[in-house]
Amino acid sequence: AQKVTQAQTEISVVEKEDVTLDCVYETRDTTYYLFWYKQPPSGELVFLIRRNSFDEQNEISGRYSWNFQKSTSSFNFTITASQVVDSAVYFCALSGTGYSSASKIIFGSGTRLSIRP
Amino acid sequence: EAGVAQSPRYKIIEKRQSVAFWCNPISGHATLYWYQQILGQGPKLLIQFQNNGVVDDSQLPKDRFSAERLKGVDSTLKIQPAKLEDSAVYLCASSPGTSGVHLYNEQFFGPGTRLTVL
Numbered sequence A: 001a002q003k004v005t006q007a008q009t010e011i012s013v014v015e016k017e018d019v020t021l022d023c024v025y026e027t028r029d030t031t032y033y034l035f036w037y038k039q040p041p042s043g044e045l046v047f048l049i050r051r052n053s054f055d056e057q058n059e060i061s062g063r064y065s066w067n068f069q070k071s072t073s074s075f076n077f078t079i080t081a082s083q084v085v086d087s088a089v090y091f092c093a094l095s096g097t098g099y100s101s102a103s104k105i106i107f108g109s110g111t112r113l114s115i116r117p
Numbered sequence B: 001e002a003g004v005a006q007s008p009r010y011k012i013i014e015k016r017q018s019v020a021f022w023c024n025p026i027s028g029h030a031t032l033y034w035y036q037q038i039l040g041q042g043p044k045l046l047i048q049f050q051n052n053g054v055v056d057d058s059q060l061p062k063d064r065f066s067a068e069r070l071k072g073v074d075s076t077l078k079i080q081p082a083k084l085e086d087s088a089v090y091l092c093a094s095s096p097g098t099s100g101v102h103l104y105n106e107q108f109f110g111p112g113t114r115l116t117v118l
Helices: none
Strands: A003-005 A010-014 A019-021 A024-026 A032-039 A046-052 A059-061 A064-069 A074-079 A088-096 A111-116 B005-007 B010-013 B019-024 B031-037 B044-050 B053-056 B065-068 B075-079 B088-095 B113-117
Touching: A003 A088, A010 A019, A019 A111, A024 A074, A032 A074, A046 A059, A046 A064, A074 A088, B005 B088, B010 B019, B019 B088, B019 B113, B031 B075, B044 B065, B044 B075, B075 B088
Parallel strands: A010 A111, B010 B113
Antiparallel strands: A003 A024, A019 A074, A032 A046, A032 A088, A059 A064, A064 A074, A088 A111, B005 B019, B019 B075, B031 B044, B031 B088, B044 B053, B065 B075, B088 B113
């Protein structure tokens, strides 16, 4: 069975601090996709990143960076120099890569991030 | 390019009443998804359409939920009769390709419909 665990329910930091959101996943698939989505107060889910399981390189995009460690089944997300606009609920997610499983995304329960001015 | 449209944005009903939600995907997107997001949880897939056919409805409570996408474009999700536990945000998403042709298709989400059942 596939499962995504986001142990941090809520995080609150002061603006400009760095913050890391943890994600641990379980899957029996040998290949899979990992995702992060952002859900601002407006409600729409905004796609941030997709990572294929055979690509273990870490990725940086502006103030965002992702650390994928297959050995510990973790895919953590770090925001550097956080801003108030980063306040949202962040979801980590997992899918297969097969014919039908690629579109079946399993979401974690989310981490609510609040950035205080 | 217009995003995924959903209506209504909010709906309050009493238990045992019926309710319907509407979704218009991004133009040209073949695949449409309905998700249920209960407060404090991540979205859960209810049903996936490819054009006007159902690909996966394994998690749809078929005794009370139904969905259709008759012309392969917009879609409606209906709950009849509603229960208290149906209170949630119902998200619609669409993606460009079809399963098997592209193994991965980014899903684009609409703003959701927040349903409160009293």
